Amino acid sequence: MGHLSGERLYEIFARQKRADRLEHIGTVSAPNPELARVYAWKTYDEATWFEMVVAPRDAFCAVNRDEVPFTLHPVETV
Numbered sequence: 001m002g003h004l005s006g007e008r009l010y011e012i013f014a015r016q017k018r019a020d021r022l023e024h025i026g027t028v029s030a031p032n033p034e035l036a037r038v039y040a041w042k043t044y045d046e047a048t049w050f051e052m053v054v055a056p057r058d059a060f061c062a063v064n065r066d067e068v069p070f071t072l073h074p075v076e077t078v
Contacts, residue, residue: 006031007029007030007031008029008030008031008036008056008057008058009027009028009029009056009057009058010027010028010029010030010033010036010039010040010054010055010056010057011024011026011027011054011055011056011057011060011070012024012025012026012027012028012040012043012044012052012053012054013025013052013053013054013055014044014047014049014051014052014053015049015050015051016047016048016049016050017050018050018051020050022051022053025044025052026040026043026044027057028040028043028054033054033056036054036056037054040052040054057069057070
């Protein structure tokens with residue numbers, strides 16, 4: 001699913017049993033949280049999930065790095 005103008009990226013976390021830890025299972029792009037929930041549920045329906053949650057990617061804060069979370073390539077400093 002592409003990232004379109006006006007949409008946000010949402011990170012998807014899920015667990016199959018209550019005792020399991022939430023694990024990152026993927027990402028969806030959606031214009032609002034309600035559609036992000038639907039897209040996540042329909043996209044990652046290969047398992048019987050006990051719990052699935054979505055969070056906007058831009059809601060995450062780095063703890064131990066200066067880079068924005070989910071940065072694929074380090075920023076070069078001159």
